[in-house]
Amino acid sequence: xxxxxxxxxxxxxxxxxxxxxxxxxxxxxxxxxxxxxxxxxxxxxxxxxxxxxxxxxxxxxxxxxxxxxxxxxxxxxxxxxxxxx
Amino acid sequence: xxxxxxxxxxxxxxxxxxxxxxxxxxxxxxxxxxxxxxxxxxxxxxxxxxxxxxxxxxxxxxxxxxxxxxxxxxxxxxxxxxxxxxxxxxxxxxxxxxxxxxxxxxxxxxxxxxxxxxxxxxxxxxxxxxxxxxxxxxxxxxxxxxxxxxxxxxxxxxxxxxxxxxxxxxxxxxxxxxxxxxxxxxxxxxxxxxxxxxxxxxxxxxxxxxxxxxxxxxxxxxxxxxxxxxxxxxxxxxxxxxxxxxxxxxxxxxxxxxxxxxxxxxxxxxxxxxxxxxxxxxxxxxxxxxxxxxxxxxxxxxxxxxxxxxxxxxxxxxxxxxxxxxxxxxxxxxxxxxxxxxxxxxxxxxxxxxxxxxxxxxxxxxxxxxxxxxxxxxxxxxxxxxxxxxxxxxxxxxxxxxxxxxxxxxxxxxxxxxxxxxxxxxxxxxxxxxxxxxxxxxxxxxxxxxxxxxxxxxxxxxxxxxxxxxxxxxxxxxxxxxxxxxxxxxxxxxxxxxxxxxxxxxxxxxxxxxxxxxxxxxxxxxxxxxxxxxx
Numbered sequence: 001x002x003x004x005x006x007x008x009x010x011x012x013x014x015x016x017x018x019x020x021x022x023x024x025x026x027x028x029x030x031x032x033x034x035x036x037x038x039x040x041x042x043x044x045x046x047x048x049x050x051x052x053x054x055x056x057x058x059x060x061x062x063x064x065x066x067x068x069x070x071x072x073x074x075x076x077x078x079x080x081x082x083x084x085x
Numbered sequence: 086x087x088x089x090x091x092x093x094x095x096x097x098x099x100x101x102x103x104x105x106x107x108x109x110x111x112x113x114x115x116x117x118x119x120x121x122x123x124x125x126x127x128x129x130x131x132x133x134x135x136x137x138x139x140x141x142x143x144x145x146x147x148x149x150x151x152x153x154x155x156x157x158x159x160x161x162x163x164x165x166x167x168x169x170x171x172x173x174x175x176x177x178x179x180x181x182x183x184x185x186x187x188x189x190x191x192x193x194x195x196x197x198x199x200x201x202x203x204x205x206x207x208x209x210x211x212x213x214x215x216x217x218x219x220x221x222x223x224x225x226x227x228x229x230x231x232x233x234x235x236x237x238x239x240x241x242x243x244x245x246x247x248x249x250x251x252x253x254x255x256x257x258x259x260x261x262x263x264x265x266x267x268x269x270x271x272x273x274x275x276x277x278x279x280x281x282x283x284x285x286x287x288x289x290x291x292x293x294x295x296x297x298x299x300x301x302x303x304x305x306x307x308x309x310x311x312x313x314x315x316x317x318x319x320x321x322x323x324x325x326x327x328x329x330x331x332x333x334x335x336x337x338x339x340x341x342x343x344x345x346x347x348x349x350x351x352x353x354x355x356x357x358x359x360x361x362x363x364x365x366x367x368x369x370x371x372x373x374x375x376x377x378x379x380x381x382x383x384x385x386x387x388x389x390x391x392x393x394x395x396x397x398x399x400x401x402x403x404x405x406x407x408x409x410x411x412x413x414x415x416x417x418x419x420x421x422x423x424x425x426x427x428x429x430x431x432x433x434x435x436x437x438x439x440x441x442x443x444x445x446x447x448x449x450x451x452x453x454x455x456x457x458x459x460x461x462x463x464x465x466x467x468x469x470x471x472x473x474x475x476x477x478x479x480x481x482x483x484x485x486x487x488x489x490x491x492x493x494x495x496x497x498x499x500x501x502x503x504x505x506x507x508x509x510x511x512x513x514x515x516x517x518x519x520x521x522x523x524x525x526x527x528x529x530x531x532x533x534x535x536x537x538x539x540x541x542x543x544x545x546x547x548x549x550x551x552x553x554x555x556x557x558x559x560x561x562x563x564x565x566x567x568x569x570x571x572x573x574x575x576x577x578x579x580x581x582x583x584x585x586x587x588x589x590x591x592x593x594x595x596x597x598x599x600x601x602x603x604x605x606x607x608x609x610x611x612x613x614x615x616x617x618x619x620x
Contacts, residue, residue: 013208015207016164016211017159019163020164023163023167024163045168046169047166047167047168048170048196048199051200051208052199052200054203
């Protein structure tokens with residue numbers, strides 16, 4: 001399992017569009033990607049659950065990736081976060 | 086004739102017949118079904134159709150209102166494909182054996198409640214999106230019609246309008262809309278602003294208005310039903326003027342405020358309240374050059390709290406986005422009196438205890454405002470401007486207090502942005518020592534009204550002196566020239582936020598002197614832009 005942390009810099013937080021794109025991205029991996037924030041966690045493929053984490057700007061989120069392609073998935077998710085959130 | 090008040094989304098006039106739009110009540114009743122598998126297939130087909138509809142709405146919106154505003158429909162597509170949402174619908178159908186539309190209605194309710202209960206305003210507002218997508222699927226399942234095209238030009242009155250409904254409305258036929266629900270941050274409100282559609286929200290509506298004449302008075306947040314002849318004529322005149330201005334705007338739209346010699350002049354707007362923001366945006370201002378913070382004090386019965394101020398400044402900063410918002414600290418005193426300040430009556434208030442003089446004596450009032458301003462600066466591009474400066478010493482004191490405020494915020498771990506701090510040049514003293522003031526500030530903004538009255542020793546309120554009150558007096562123009570020169574020598578910019586800035590007969594001279602910014606009332610933006618482009 002791979003795990004890393006990321007602090008949201010987007011003004012609105014994890015809002016609908018990036019959450020949707022993230023979910024699309026994660027559907028492409030065989031690994032399971034989980035995002036935790038504010039004491040809750042959600043599978044990254046589930047858009048509404050991810051939005052429901054209510055991760056705003058400055059929130060530290062933890063991403064854990066588990067599965068066959070976890071190396072690749074973790075790297076791509078991290079790049080996505082840096083680029084979009 | 087009846088008048089109703091509401092909150093302005095886009096402040097212009099619309100006159101026309103009222104069309105009362107009531108969503109066809111989606112009759113969703115719970116039924117027992119036998120074949121769950123077939124029901125799920127029905128749901129999937131309806132969902133696919135909904136996603137397809139959203140795709141064409143996205144394309145339509147992309148053309149009409151741009152990428153940023155079209156995104157909402159892409160988001161709706163994504164939401165409809167959400168795993169949890171779909172699992173919930175499937176589960177209800179299989180485990181409870183209920184009909185698809187009922188399963189969607191229950192799921193939609195649950196998910197929209199989930200968002201409604203969130204703290205953050207942005208996430209809270211998403212509950213409307215969940216409702217919107219659910220209603221779309223239910224409508225398809227029930228074989229309902231899409232919002233029909235309008236047959237004649239109308240003002241649409243509705244309880245609420247979903248973003249998809251707003252975009253579907255035929256723009257050629259839509260004069261304006263009035264709703265009872267909705268917030269100024271809703272997508273519908275944003276779309277109305279982008280599409281330049283006069284709109285009011287928060288109006289107590291009635292189905293009986295259908296077919297009657299209606300007038301939206303956006304500037305005053307008023308909706309008039311069944312106007313009398315006189316009122317109708319008055320608004321028709323107003324509408325004509327607005328159309329003229331709009332035609333001018335069309336011509337200048339997207340064009341820069343750049344002079345014939347290629348110099349870009351920043352064209353900003355002066356405003357006195359949050360409600361003026363719509364006119365700033367529709368006028369195409371590049372920023373706000375003077376936001377008078379007095380309204381916060383004048384509207385209140387006691388000193389406005391930090392939170393109250395913060396909320397307003399934040400709203401302005403967020404609405405303007407990356408554009409600069411220069412907020413002037415309180416300028417109470419002189420002709421603007423507030424009871425709870427308990428200011429003694431003065432013989433000569435224009436030269437009395439006012440503005441920064443109050444702030445530097447009663448620093449608690451000042452610090453509250455600065456804290457609110459710095460906190461709000463994290464949400465946009467805020468700059469702070471201090472009025473009535475006469476000495477370097479005052480500027481140093483102000484900066485010391487501002488530093489204290491920043492340190493306090495640091496200690497509390499509260500974020501703030503990189504805030505430009507400038508001063509108004511509205512006393513002859515400040516103009517004369519602008520070379521000494523410039524190294525300590527980020528910009529100068531000349532307040533020509535006070536500067537003229539102090540320089541010419543003419544009381545602005547005294548009508549007898551109107552004939553010798555010369556706004557173009559050489560003394561004033563020379564001072565402005567000096568201020569610009571001293572600003573540039575010190576690498577800062579200089580602008581004008583007084584009435585002279587909007588005086589198009591002098592624009593060329595100001596441009597020749599090297600002015601960097603002109604801040605004018607929203608209604609003057611286009612005329613000044615025209616003058617700049619001809620200078």
